[in-house]
Amino acid sequence: MRSTDLRFRIGIGIFAAALLLIVVAIGITLANDSSLSLQRFGFRFWRTSNWDPVAGEFGALPFIWGTFYSSVLALAIATPVALGIAVFISELCPQALRAPLMFLTELLAAIPSIVYGLWGIFVLVPAVRAIEALMPEGLRALPLFSGPPFGVGMLAAALILAVMVVPFTSAVAREVLKTVPMTQREAAFALGATRFEAIRAAMFYARTGIIGAVMLGFGRALGETMAVTMVIGNNPQVSLSLFAPQYTMAAVIANEFTEAANALYLSALIEIGLVLFVITLLVNVLSRGLIWSMAPP
Amino acid sequence: MTINGAGATFPYPIYSKWFSEYNKLHPDVRINYQSIGSGGGIQQVTNRTVFFGATDGPMNEDQLKGAPGIMHFPTVLGAVVPVYNVAGVSELKFTGQALADIYLGKIKKWNDPALTKLNPGVKLPATDISVVHRSDGSGTTYIFVDYLSKISPQFKSDVGVSTSVKWPAGVGGKGNEGVSGLVTQTPGSIGYVELIYALQNKIPFGSVQNAAGEFVKASTDAVTKAAAAAAATIPEDFRVSITNAQGAGAYPISSFTWILLYQDPMDKRAGNAMVDFLKWALTDGQKYAPDLGYAPLPANVIMLEQAALDRIKVS
Numbered sequence: 140m141r142s143t144d145l146r147f148r149i150g151i152g153i154f155a156a157a158l159l160l161i162v163v164a165i166g167i168t169l170a171n172d173s174s175l176s177l178q179r180f181g182f183r184f185w186r187t188s189n190w191d192p193v194a195g196e197f198g199a200l201p202f203i204w205g206t207f208y209s210s211v212l213a214l215a216i217a218t219p220v221a222l223g224i225a226v227f228i229s230e231l232c233p234q235a236l237r238a239p240l241m242f243l244t245e246l247l248a249a250i251p252s253i254v255y256g257l258w259g260i261f262v263l264v265p266a267v268r269a270i271e272a273l274m275p276e277g278l279r280a281l282p283l284f285s286g287p288p289f290g291v292g293m294l295a296a297a298l299i300l301a302v303m304v305v306p307f308t309s310a311v312a313r314e315v316l317k318t319v320p321m322t323q324r325e326a327a328f329a330l331g332a333t334r335f336e337a338i339r340a341a342m343f344y345a346r347t348g349i350i351g352a353v354m355l356g357f358g359r360a361l362g363e364t365m366a367v368t369m370v371i372g373n374n375p376q377v378s379l380s381l382f383a384p385q386y387t388m389a390a391v392i393a394n395e396f397t398e399a400a401n402a403l404y405l406s407a408l409i410e411i412g413l414v415l416f417v418i419t420l421l422v423n424v425l426s427r428g429l430i431w432s433m434a435p436p
Numbered sequence: 437m438t439i440n441g442a443g444a445t446f447p448y449p450i451y452s453k454w455f456s457e458y459n460k461l462h463p464d465v466r467i468n469y470q471s472i473g474s475g476g477g478i479q480q481v482t483n484r485t486v487f488f489g490a491t492d493g494p495m496n497e498d499q500l501k502g503a504p505g506i507m508h509f510p511t512v513l514g515a516v517v518p519v520y521n522v523a524g525v526s527e528l529k530f531t532g533q534a535l536a537d538i539y540l541g542k543i544k545k546w547n548d549p550a551l552t553k554l555n556p557g558v559k560l561p562a563t564d565i566s567v568v569h570r571s572d573g574s575g576t577t578y579i580f581v582d583y584l585s586k587i588s589p590q591f592k593s594d595v596g597v598s599t600s601v602k603w604p605a606g607v608g609g610k611g612n613e614g615v616s617g618l619v620t621q622t623p624g625s626i627g628y629v630e631l632i633y634a635l636q637n638k639i640p641f642g643s644v645q646n647a648a649g650e651f652v653k654a655s656t657d658a659v660t661k662a663a664a665a666a667a668a669t670i671p672e673d674f675r676v677s678i679t680n681a682q683g684a685g686a687y688p689i690s691s692f693t694w695i696l697l698y699q700d701p702m703d704k705r706a707g708n709a710m711v712d713f714l715k716w717a718l719t720d721g722q723k724y725a726p727d728l729g730y731a732p733l734p735a736n737v738i739m740l741e742q743a744a745l746d747r748i749k750v751s
Contacts, residue, residue, distance in 0.1 A: 192573075193596030260617050268622070287564055289607050291618065373571030373608030384607040390571075394610060397445075397473030398573025398599035400499065 166416065173410035175403055184410060190375045192395070197407035199414065201375035205385040206415070209293060209367065210360035212381075213300030218353050221305045222342075225312035225352075230338050241313075248306035256369035259299045264290040264370055267298070271382050286382045289372060294381040296371035300360045308356035315348030315433050316341060348433030354426030362419050364389035388415045439706050442470040443477020443490030446575045446630065447693045450512055450728050451490070454721050458713055465709045474575050474599060481506065481696050487706050489696035492575020493582075493599060494675035505699045507748070508674045509714055509741055510692035512722070513731035515631040515659045516580045517641035517689070521619050522546055522561065528642040529554045529651045532587030532680065532688065535644070538565055538626060539584060540591060541605035546624060561624070568618045568627035571608025573600040579691040580628050583679035631659070632729030646688040647680050658687035659731035667736040674741070690731070700749045708750040715745060 170177075176184065180197060187198030228240055268290030278284050286292075319341045327337040342349065364387075372384020373394060388411050399405045448471035455467040472480075474491035481489030482503040494508055518530055534550050537543040543550055546560040570577045578599045585592035595601050609615040612633040619627040620639070631654045634641045643653040652658050665683025670676050680688045695714065701707030718741055722732040733741075 189602075191602040192600045193598045193602065260614075260621075265621055287566065289566060290622065291607055291609075368571065368610055369614065373610070374603070374606070386608075394572040394608070395600050396573075398475040398575075400475035400478050400599070 162420075166413075169409055169413040169416055173406050173413050175406035176410040177406075179403065180407070184407070185414075188375070188377055190391075192399070192404050195401075195403050197404070199388070199407075199411050201377050202386050202388040202391050202411060203414065204377045205293075205371065205375075206361055206387040206389070208385070209296045209300055209371065209387060210357055212293070212297035213304055213360045214353060214357055216297060216301035217304040217308060217356060220301070221308035221352075221356065222312055222349065224305070224309040225316060226338055226342070228309075229313050229316040230341070231334075241310075244306045244309055246306075247302065248310075252303065252363060252365040253369075255299055255303060255366035259295060259366055259370040263299060264295050267292075267295045282379045283381055285380045286378075288382060289384055291370050291372040292380075292382050292384045293371065293378075296367050296385070296387075297381070299366050299370055300363055303363060303366065304356040304360050307359050308352050311352035311355055311430060312349050315345045315352060315430065318348070318433055319344050345433060347429045351426045351429030351431075351433070354422055354429065358419050358422040358426060361422065362389055362415065364393050368393055388412075437465055437705060437709060439465070439467045439488070439710060440470075440486045441467065441477075441488040441490060441695075442472050442480045442486045443696070444474045444492045444575055444693055445471040446492050446514055447490060447512060447730070449632075450725060450730050453724050453728065454713075454717050457721070457724065458716060461716075462709075462712075465713065467710075467713065473573065474578075475573060477696070478503075481698075484702070487701070487703065488710060490694065491696060492691065492693050493578040494677075494694060495696070503696075503698075507697050507699050507744065508694045509697065509744070510663075510674055510733060510737060511695055511714075511717060512725050512733065513656075513659045513663050513678075513690055513692055514575075514579070515654045515687055515690045515731070516576055516583075516628050517631050517634050517654045518626060518628055518644065519616060519619050519634060519639050519641045520626045521621075521623055523623060525558055525560065526640060527555075528558065529645070530642050531645040532583060536584040536588035536591040539567060539569070539603070539605060540588070540594065541567070563624045566622050566625035567603075567606025568615050568622070568625050569603050569606050569608055570611070570615055570628075572610050574611075575599060575691075575693070576612065576628065576630050577601065579679060579689060582677050582691070583689045586677075586680045630729075631656075635729050644688050646686050647682050648684055648686070650684065652685060652687045654687045654689070656726050656729070656731040658685055659690040660734055662686035662688065662690040663692065663731070663737060664734035667734055667740070670737065670740065672744075674744070697748065699747060704750055707748060711745050711748050711750055715742065718742065 184199050186200055188200045189196045189198045224244055228237055268288050271288035274284055323344050324337050324341055327340040367387055368390035373386050374384035375386045392408055392412055396408055399408055451469050459466055474493060477489035477491050478495055478499055480486045520528060544565060545562055546565055547562045552560055581595060581601055582597045585597050609618045612629045615627040616629050616639055619625045643651040646652050661683060662678050662681040665681045665686045666678040678690055697710060718738045725732040
């Protein structure tokens with residue numbers, strides 16, 4: 140009996156270790172295959188903006204900027220909505236509505252990203268273009284709204300990312316709120332708190348986990364590829380403007396990898412993959428850590 | 437016998453048609469083709485992980501050094517057309533210089549004198565031109581910038597020729613569908629797509645002035661004419677750009693697409709089968725091309741290629 144037990148433990152241990160090994164192997168492969176670009180450009184790769192495959196000059200700053208900017212904007216839009224959904228479902232929702240609502244938010248997560256992209260091109264982008272065209276001249280002078288109204292650009296990308304992030308953040312936030320002991324709320328009510336104040340107390344209690352939920356959404360937004368590349372305009376420039384076409388790390392890899400025929404070009408694209416890999420890994424580890432400190436797995 | 441190949445996405449529809457038709461004639465020969473892109477095709481044939489490659493742009497000197505003995509065989513022809521969205525305008529003429537200046541961001545308005553002079557009688561609005569290009573690396577981009585670089589020295593030095601380039605202006609759409617989607621939706625925009633794509637989706641496109649000074653609207657016929665005109669000076673290895681070809685009626689933004697084979701293949705049986713297949717594709721196979729929107733090869737190029745195929749060492 141004992142020996143089967145041991146074999147079973149070793150067996151599943153190997154599977155568990157394989158997972159870790161795969162992550163490490165991906166990291167090593169990316170670092171290895173990008174060595175040409177790492178050596179050639181060094182830190183210049185991170186802080187220059189010239190991406191010129193013909194001249195063999197590669198600087199990834201616009202992609203890094205575009206990835207962070209679009210993700211931060213998406214979070215700014217998605218977080219209030221996602222937390223609102225989570226609070227409603229866990230604290231206020233009538234029992235009969237709870238299951239359908241949870242199902243609907245989770246359905247959003249199940250839609251393939253190419254479908255989001257198509258919806259983006261045909262519905263969201265024309266709507267964004269109309270809004271941009273209505274923007275009064277005075278506001279257009281601000282750097283945040285400068286540039287011609289293409290429709291495709293940072294705003295469209297941030298909006299589509301926000302829709303995609305909501306189900307993740309709200310599902311995790313809901314789970315975190317569930318872990319808040321009932322006594323917390325009861326104590327608040329006992330002190331004469333209103334419904335709102337009691338919920339606020341519960342959210343304060345769950346703050347680490349909620350931050351983790353938001354960051355998990357951030358990690359999701361950073362790596363999103365297909366939908367973003369279809370609406371962001373794919374123009375590598377560092378711009379504050381919400382209307383400007385920009386670019387993300389995942390999008391440039393998806394766009395240019397298949398036709399990258401020379402070694403340095405390929406290596407530069409793989410280095411972008413490495414950067415994205417490291418950043419998403421850090422963000423996910425951090426957010427998971429925060430969530431687990433609240434709701435141990 | 438199974439033969440594996442990989443490369444360009446542009447000829448994928450005709451290649452898959454050919455492979456399935458050829459398989460009907462020769463049930464023992466099965467050819468698999470992965471349309472992973474020209475860059476990937478060159479790389480895989482260089483590493484010999486596939487038996488043949490396919491590309492929309494000929495291999496450059498560096499790439500040739502990596503794959504000694506590789507040969508280029510043109511299979512069919514394609515073309516790139518300028519598409520636009522200007523309210524009330526259904527016919528537009530372009531010169532290469534005007535297209536280059538639009539894509540350099542030097543011509544910014546539709547009523548720029550350079551455009552109004554070419555299109556007398558067409559009422560062009562005083563609106564901004566929204567430039568749309570491909571965001572993904574693509575043979576379509578290669579053909580387009582190859583043409584613009586031949587016409588405009590400034591385009592050549594500022595942008596250059598590759599499947600992906602650093603665009604001075606505009607937004608990028610992914611794939612032909614991304615570009616045409618942006619163009620059809622954005623008033624005042626201009627883009628470029630493959631001729632097949634424009635024909636199949638009935639997207640109106642402009643005519644372009646060729647080297648002889650005529651304004652030619654792209655058609656499979658006009659593309660074959662460009663190739664026929666270039667055939668007289670075609671190099672022995674077939675690595676030739678036929679954009680801006682001389683000759684009457686030739687459409688200037690045309691190009692071959694190539695299959696890549698080693699002159700001394702390691703697997704002789706596969707080599708033999710592939711040579712037989714190509715001989716069929718160059719003759720009987722050409723009749724499938726126009727229906728799929730590709731231009732068939734001119735007779736003089738086919739003759740040269742048959743001679744080159746005989747140089748492959750299959751025994």
